[in-house]
Amino acid sequence: MYTYEELKHFVDHCRRCPLAATRHRAVMGRGNLQAPILFIAEGPGRNEDRDGIPFTGQSGQVFDRLLSGIGLSREDIYITNIIKCHPPGNRDPRPEEQEACMPYLKYETWLLKPKIIVCLGRVAAQRIIRPDFRITREHGNFLLRKGVWLTAVYHPSAILRDEAKLPETEADFRTICDKLSEL
């Protein structure tokens, strides 16, 4: 059994896939290890690659606003990514990169033991919920798997590209907040 710090050390020095050669910093998830809620996005962007911290860029600001809309902050949640290293040109993570990184996500999930997992965007939803998950049709829906509630919302960067997605996402966050208070 490893602690969070030990796991972070493995992630920081990971060479399990070719992204190790192009990243500046690996980005371990972070937040409150006692939190009942785990957010999973797809992979670090350019800012995160520089800082080594998830969601420090513009998408992070959108995420923080959505959280504060339901009275939460980063101290109340844990956030991580499917892959821990920035893919060049911000392309989607390849299946083999996702596969190589899965042990870290599984271990983070095991450490946290969340009651709710929220996938941020299509890539995370298709990896965690179902390979054919359709984010436009299915965001905000909940399903119970092995005692954990799973849901997905639009990725904050999708909201930056299309503001019309903001009200729906705020509504999804309110549903998440209701779910949290039920549990």
Ligand code: URA
């Ligand atoms: N986008 C992601 O999917 N993850 C981050 O950490 C930052 C931006």
